[in-house]
Amino acid sequence: MLTERQRAILQAVVENYIRSAEPVGSRTIARLTGLNLSPATIRNEMADLEAMGYLEQPHTSAGRIPSYKGYRYYVDHLLTPEAIDRAWVEALERRFYARSVAIEEALRKTAAILAELTHYAVVALGPEVFTARLVKLEFVPLDEARAVTVLVTDTGHVEHKVVELPQGLSAEDLAHLVERINAELKGAAISTLAPKIHRLLAQAMESNREALFRAERFFEALLHPREEARLIVDGTTEIIAQPEFRSVDRVRELLKLFEAEEPLFTVLRQVEDGVQVHIGLEDVLGLGSPLSLVTATLTVGEGQRTTIGIIGPPRMDYAKAIGLLSALSFIFDAWRERGLG
Amino acid sequence: MLTERQRAILQAVVENYIRSAEPVGSRTIARLTGLNLSPATIRNEMADLEAMGYLEQPHTSAGRIPSYKGYRYYVDHLLTPEAIDRAWVEALERRFYARSVAIEEALRKTAAILAELTHYAVVALGPEVFTARLVKLEFVPLDEARAVTVLVTDTGHVEHKVVELPQGLSAEDLAHLVERINAELKGAAISTLAPKIHRLLAQAMESNREALFRAERFFEALLHPREEARLIVDGTTEIIAQPEFRSVDRVRELLKLFEAEEPLFTVLRQVEDGVQVHIGLEDVLGLGSPLSLVTATLTVGEGQRTTIGIIGPPRMDYAKAIGLLSALSFIFDAWRERGLG
DNA sequence: AGTTAGCACTCGTTCCGTCCGAGTGCTAAC
DNA sequence: GTTAGCACTCGGACGGAACGAGTGCTAACT
8 A cells, every 4th residue: 555655754744753753844754764855745644644634733833643543553564673682681590590480579570570561551461360279278377267368370479368166066077078179180270160169069978958058158268369450560650750641630640540440451361362562552441541452371380371561652663562462472482391391 | 835826727728738748828817727817927927836846838928838848746745636537447457347457457447547538658577577476387399399388377378489409409308397397396486497497307307418408499499488568558549649740650650669668667667556646857868858747556456567658748647647547557466466366 | 006908019820922942744846 | 736935813922010928027015
């Protein structure tokens, strides 16, 4: 659709705007591209690009900025992912290989590093507990009325809860039940645990229906490992330093978004595999101001995925974000293979 | 030192400024207090109060605002803590009594509620792991090379870590050692654990010095339960809505403070018992803009304290903050007694 | 002696007009 | 198809005027 020249101009506009955060005019483009064209010619082309919807003009006497369509075209056809910084990869690898570390910890560190590197915000889904497998369920009485239950998964994740002991069931009874659960259900996916425990309880306690009922309530409570969003967020101060957040209202809106967790959580859950660029998230997130997101899905265990994303203004450095996230999923693949081997 | 009238005027200025965030003038005071004095008289008194250092004038033709000294006098002599909202206390009590809950969880919820109620930020120290007592140490092998260790304390707190298995020591050996630790050290304070384990290991493995060395390294690693600041922060969006944070720079500064954790952590650690008001924290926190803090120390277990604080601009509603925190420590006392009984 | 009315003065805020510069679209010439 | 030239637009910075809230001081009042 676009001529070679138009593509060059579009690219120049996008990249310039990404760098400067200011609308870019024909003069700048004329100087910047190797096309050796006069500003007037560029102006004509830019008018065409605007008519086609790739560029926008904040007001008559300003330069052009890319529209979402323009960004999209840039991301899909013009951008070359930033070359991966070997030093960075090695630093990350050292961090992960050096010592064993639970996935959540790894994600947290990664998010912090990405935020520092990009100067954008980084969000990540906490590890999906449901698809992990049971390694051990622990039952630790604290006093007459309370106990701590601890659930350990094969990904090194630990889920714990203080629970009230059900009346009519002794701590010994419960410890016994937990023992049986461990013996029979080790290796089962957490998501399949509930019905299995159900069956097991029914089998073990068929004689005493009252106790069965109480035991079921007890295990049900502890097995609903908080569905609460486990959203990892970092780099808030970084993204706030971007010029688009010079207004306090926008900052407030962003912080609210991060605090609410839910909207971002659902977005991250629905992203497709691989590295994806989402331009203009404001409607899906219910925001008043535009936002972009570059996501990557990381495979962290057998059949377990998690998602990490870099959030910036639409004027974000997609090349860098894509480059970093590609490298990251590569590193995670290597880590996983080695970690499990 | 101050006459009754001066005290009344000072109080009126402080309370007005707290409400309006605008310098308050003589006219307003004349209308507001029941003193039935003309603005001119008030002006004379205010000039005196300024000379004594209780009030300040942003510029000649503006009203007065309290100085730190003025706030201090207000807090120490003039303020009446806000009456406690029974509904609030009951809501909190229900939350804590209703179901057993780990202290960290309780603190988090409390912080959220306080933030919503006050429209300021709330910070709290995570529970002090060191003074808690060991209930159980668990050792859960994940695969040939890694294991998860889980430490449960009497406060319902759980500390866990993925660790690498030391070469030359089998998982059985380690499980055995952990068993002995549990048998002999249950009830010991976490802070005293290290030397005790040391002795126990030496005793158990005197025959094999190489293995002893490795085991020591292993336990040492897992016993340093992250000294990382465990700072709970909530209400960022609330405090940001305060008029003093209309400038993005101040917002950024505040967010940096919350992210750094360390400065606030040390401040919270050093506060004295009871409800304390700290006016003007900027120097101790290394900030460019003023900030106040109202803290309360909460007793959460035998000999275990934690600190919670409400952060606001110096123009914060001290009466409300003090009222809420007093009520809170009362609730915690009741909770603790009941939780342990 | 304490209180108050009156008044000149200060200073931040808002409003408005001007100027400037960056950038555009259009036309006509190359 | 490209470019020089030019009139035009519009936001931003600058500066002065008007305004208003508030002060300090003096002189009069109780």
